[in-house]
Amino acid sequence: MAYFLLYVDDIVLNASEDATLCRFITLLSKEFAMLDLRTLHHFLGIQVKHQNGGLFLTQEQYADDILHRANMQQCKPCATPVDTNSKLSTTTGNLIQDTTLYRSLAGALHYLTFTCPDIAYVVQQVCLFMHALRDPHFNFLKLWSCFLPDLTTENHRAGVLTCAKEDRISNLPEHLIDLILERVPLEEAVRTSILSKNWRYRWTKMGALAFDEQFFNKYSKNGAFGRNGFIMIIYKVLILHKGHISKFLLDIPNINMFLDSFEEVDQWMLLLSRNGVKELILTNSSQSYKLPSNVFSCLELRKLELENCFFKPPDEFEGFVNLNDLELCNVDFGANLRGTEINLPQLKELSLFRCTNVYNFNIKATKLKNLIVFESPDSMVLHILHNPCLAKVFMSFLKPIDEFVRDERKTLSIVLSNLPKIESLYLDGLFFKVSYDLTFTSQVLIAEKLPKLLPCAISSLKHLCLLYYELSDLDQLHGALCLLRNSPNLESLSVRFLEMEPQAIRYDVGPASDHLEAANCLDCTLEQLQTVEITYLEGSKPELLFIKLLLAHSPSLQKFTITTSGDLDAKKILDISKDVMRFPRASPKAEVVYLNSET
Template sequence: MDSRSEEKVVARRSRYVVEGGHDYDCGGSPQQRQRRDISGPRSKTPMTDLSVIAGSRRLRRGGVIGGSTSGEAAVNGGKCGGVHQRWLKETKIETQKKFVLFSPFCNKFERNKRRVVSCPEEDRISKLPEQLIDSILELLPIEDSVRTSIISESWRYRWTTMGALVFDKHFSNKFANNGAFGRNGFIRIINQVLFLHKGPILKFHLHIPNISLDSFQEVDQWMSFLSRNGVTELLLTNLNQRYELPSYVFSCLELTKLKLVNCFFKTPLKFEGCLNLEELCLQDVDFGTSLCGNKINLPQLKKLILLTCKNVYNFNIKATKLCVLTIVACRDTILLRLLDSSCLFVAGLALRKPIQDFVRGEKINLATMLSKLPRVEYLFIDNYFLKSLVAEKIPKFLPRAISSLKRLWLFDYQLGDMDQLHVALCFLRNSLNLEKLSVTHSEMESRVDVGPASNHLESPNCLDCMLTRLQTVKIECLQGSKPELLFIKLLLAHSPSLQNFTITPSENTDAQKRFDIAKDVMQFRRASPKAKMIYLNPET
């Protein structure tokens, strides 16, 4: 057999390996290999690069492909390399469309069988609608979204149309830990992302870490860029010196959610308001004096949160659709002005300091405050705000009952204080539809005399009404004092619909004290036969 005929034989038998899917072994006697060659291919399914790689390894070992004899193997040993390259090039397109799965769990009779599985030419994610792809990219960290540009040519600029850019605390910490996040690096990265971005930016979160910034000139430029790109949600957290919000932000007519931390809130002189703003959260914000007398119209505002803000007296707004109001540790708050909304159903009011520590204090009584909350369903009040409501003698029954209140949370409550006790009992008497009561106790000073509070709780007319709708009571940080135990006894005796009563003692109490509290509580009479007592370990 001449050399040209030998090359044809090798090429034909190599195609059997690729196209026939027949498993040819290099082992066995020449007669066995010849019988396998005569039997021919068992299937017509093309194989893949894995089979080609396996075949090339057999050629390099000097084996025989297609059942050639030992004499043919000696002849093919020096020429099969070139032939192998030719048929590999010819079948490259076909082999890229299929792949072979080798099952490691097949029995001894099926170890060499191959399963052929079709693979699509394009990935499924690339065929998804662009809006869905943008939604997926927005769920990823910003650095991972940008890295998708190296996947393929079609993905190179896919991230540039995302509607949300989030440079949050996770982003800042990740670069800071790598040691490559200085002032220039922080500004350069955000500038590059904004420069390459295309289309509107609906959501923008910016966390400015505690790095040395000469000025906020770059931040002002970013705010100006956002105001021209239809931003609807802006979250700005600043850990540097207080940042004065530029006038560009107030020109964002599409803005629906705004959260600012450590900023100056200074509106333009002719600013009338944000007509589409629905949620406003301000933390460590200074309103200054420029807002005095200027009323900001927020007709769509539904949620307002003020945390440790300054000069709140100068923050004058008109929000007729306000539903949720939270004020924590804000000086100069004109509460009655902020409560001027008939839609308010969630209110959280916490001073966190005695009323004497504030520059301006608004003296209001309980009846006046509740008259501004005709639809409130959830009320959160801390101990200092409770005490501030005692501007005059607390009546047993208010002129108008709180028929809408369903959940009451008394935070840092001190039962040994008679003023707080009277306000709490007044809430219970006038809340006809109260369903859930949460009380978080605060540790009282040892010099406080709890005798008057204990005597008042033991009097027969302390709570001369039944809490017919009360179903759940949760008491936390229980110290085990006599007024606290008497208050629990009072609630159990006046709650005929009670289902769950959960008690969590304070972490400062020892094991013996916790056992004594549980023993005393279990002996109290219950008006509800379905009441279940739950005693939790504070360490869990």
């Protein structure tokens, strides 16, 4: 077998046997004028050095030529090529008039990556701005060229010569190896055992184990308890694992297809409770899973995410003292927690999605900063909101709430005025509604008459988002105006009007329209309001009067975006735009932008 490499008039020729090589050279010499340079030592700018057991390729001379071309052969060598956080701009600095030298050097550096792949990132940065080269780009190129002398030193050469004998990955710091293993699927992490003896069973010390949806989709076809069944695989991993498990992610599939109970999951939770787990993520696509009591003994937890579970802590449970982030989805708190206070002194993030019996979830979280409550209308809203550290609140119930009837100690106006650090507030229209019929079929009533001015203004509020609002409903209108009137530093406002179903009850627009047309409807100026976004506008009279009110009371307004309902025809949209154009504007810089629902 012979190997033949040809570039223009340069040929590299090798063969498995000397006789074959000589015969091949003789045949070529009869057809072409050739000069045999014997042993290969230089080819296309690459030097070839013969070592025991192979060839060493280097571009040492080629790197020197680049330095001479850039007139930087006397520069001091630098060990690190570039700061990976440094960012070059396409607009900063003067344009380079003659780009010939820069392009030549960049192309030469690109070829240098053949034997120096560790400079590939730098070369990529150098070549990013070929279309508009500026002085900072050339300075960056020259600065980085200081690294080239190090490529020609004996130390660099010795390092390259020994790289084949070294296991560089195994010599990485322990925390970097852990980060590498955590970012690959568990199956691939196990396979790292074949890299070298240093990596054998290295995965058994991983701090994070993830049995996610991808894992179950791959192994559930093997059943649960077969040789490669997903239950047996999880057991093997946990048995072989050594040390603490800081993070554990478990996605439970439709377990009824394989098991009659959650007995195996309970055993895994028991093991975790003895391993100092700090982050537990449990998603469940099966029937509701009742958390075993040992989960509540994981006092080192920093993050807890639960889905489709039954939450009933033991009587002696006082709380998770180290928990920072709690996310609960489709969690049922039962009826036996009433009065039991759960202490979460370090909690900063709390999210409740479609949870039930949440009024029994009585928590004490004095450091809570971000709160999300979605479709959990029976939550302890007033109790949770009574927190001085809250900075971001999102509440969407999608049906009236009845908690204000139960809680007689606090009022909504007092709670809203006791949020000294609130910056972002997201509320749906039903936040200001209350139903006395738990079937939510009766006429809804307002919980309390909100005053025009709260006991204390919400001075820290910067961003307000009103979701699913029906301005024809006086209760929701009064709530929106109260928030605007008591937010002197509000900068952005977003309102999404309620999409009315054909069978929905329609409110009489007369009372709301009369209130919006009253002279003292909004007896204040929104001095700091800069952006307003209205979505799902249907063009009702209260909606248009509300827009008119905002335009007339916002002297700093810069942009007002209106997105109409997808059910409106072109004529209706045109009529709306004509009406809005006639409205007076307090800000001469206010720009009104119209978007359709498909944008």
